Amino acid sequence: MITGTLKSQVDRVWDAFWSGGISNPLEVIEQITYLLFMRQLDDAQTLAEKKANRLGAPIENRIFGPEEQLLRWSRLRTLEPGDLFTRVSEEVFPFLRRLGGVGSAYAAQMKDARFTIPTPQLLARVVDLIGALPMDDRDTNGDLYEYMLSKIASAGQNGQFRTPRHIIKLMVELMAPGPRDEICDPACGTGGFLVAAAEQLREAHPDVLTDAVQRKHFHHSMFHGYDFDSIMLRIGAMNLVLHGVEGADIRYRDSLSAAGDVDVERFTLVLANPPFAGSLDFESTSKALQRTVKTRKTELLFLAHFIRMLKAGGRAAVIVPDGVLFGSSKAHKDLRRTLVEDQRLDAVIKLPSGVFRPYAGVSTAILLFTKTNSPGDTKHVWFYDVQADGFSLDDKRNPIEANDLPDLLRRWQSKLAEPASQFPEPVEGSPWPELTRARTDQSFCVPKDEIAAQGYDLSLNRYKEVVHEDVDHQAPGEIVAELEALESEIGAGLAELKALLG
DSSP states (O other): OOOHHHHHHHHHHHHHHHHTTOOOHHHHHHHHHHHHHHHHHHHHHHHHHHHHHHHTOOOSSOOSOGGGGGGSHHHHTTSOHHHHHHHIIIIIHHHHHHTTOTTOHHHHHHTTOOOOOOOHHHHHHHHHHHHTSOOSSHHHHHHHHHHHHHHHGGGSGGGGGOOOHHHHHHHHHHHOOOTTOOEEETTOTTTHHHHHHHHHHHHHOGGGTTSHHHHHHHHHTSEEEEESOHHHHHHHHHHHHHTTOSSOEEEEOOTTSGGGGGGTTOEEEEEEOOOOOOOOOGGGSOHHHHHHOOOOOHHHHHHHHHHHHEEEEEEEEEEEETHHHHOOSHHHHHHHHIIIIISEEEEEEEOOGGGGTTTOOOOEEEEEEEOOOOTTOOOEEEEEEOOOEEEOSSSSOOEEEEEOHHHHHHHHHTTOSSTTSOOOOOOTTOOOGGGGOOTTSSEEEEEHHHHHHTTTOOOHHHHOOOOOOOOOOOOHHHHHHHHHHHHHHHHHHHHHHHHHHO
């Protein structure tokens, strides 16, 4: 969690841009990201140089060649404002645009990167402020960047691009990506899901970076992200590079258009929080997708698209608004029926409505499903009711002690029959304890037949049972006797009162 000191430092950088005449939050964060990127490129090469000197070996993954040493952050910080402005605008930005190599997805996103800081004085001030930020720790870097991304939400409609880091981390841990996965976020924004998946793979499968074949796959064919906002894509591309993924496929694409048709049955894992825009121009939507689900609701179209993107056996963890779970339209029902009857719906995780505050109060859930193309694979659906996520559910979102997410993850991971398995569907006689939990518990399983009987309604409250406190019930005769005794007491009291009054 970002500290007050670091938060105030970032706020000073932000305020400097606003006072300097740049007030568009997306433009501010884009320019800050360029400067952070420049600093971290220099830090990465410095680290590689120290390692090479210690081992007496050549520098690995050299970023700055001998002729580019003057473009390093450590050199830029020593320049006078006028010289700094000239070097950054005329030399550093062309260097950033060609950094990923000709034809790379990174180069495609960075070709339109523009330096828009208007004056040498503003650039010099911002460089000094960014130079003072503590960026030696990966977690601190993540908190810092997450705090900046949260400021995008204040712009209103752009809030859809940010998913809280702890929710992203949960979804990645639930899916446990493997070294052979091909991972896609079709509405990637700043690339948060892809970054988290890369971090998880490094921790759980260190051989992804030591084995030559695995390393090539990790850097060049494992991660794919699409969006139709060019600024967000540039931020996303730099975010992946800063987190050690050299050649991620981050590109401009409207995933719901015909351009998305090329991704049918291509990926083994989808992680996403698609925009809930409500509706769109039906004419611009992929005709193949329209044949799958007739609707203008983007959340339904994205869900249908996720299914068709996956290879057989592929898995998905996606955030959907609650309306997807119980909506009564034909499109809603047909899509839920497809998940339950034709694929394998693994879990419905209900999130509290404050998860996306302060910029959205929408109620959401996480759907976990596996594409099997085999009717009858869904035997049970696991439901979990998240009531606390470690933060207050008001606009402040302060850290609190109550947190269901570790328990959720532990209960889900207990589904593993053995370490090598990929979340097998529980069957009768399975030792998975969730199958025997009562409907009054925080999590429980519901048989597929019961869900079908309820019209494929996936709302947790449809199946959850509420415990009521026991109330003492009296027999009618006991109640009559008590009333008669009360009547007798009242009569005696009245008689005594009359006697006193004379």
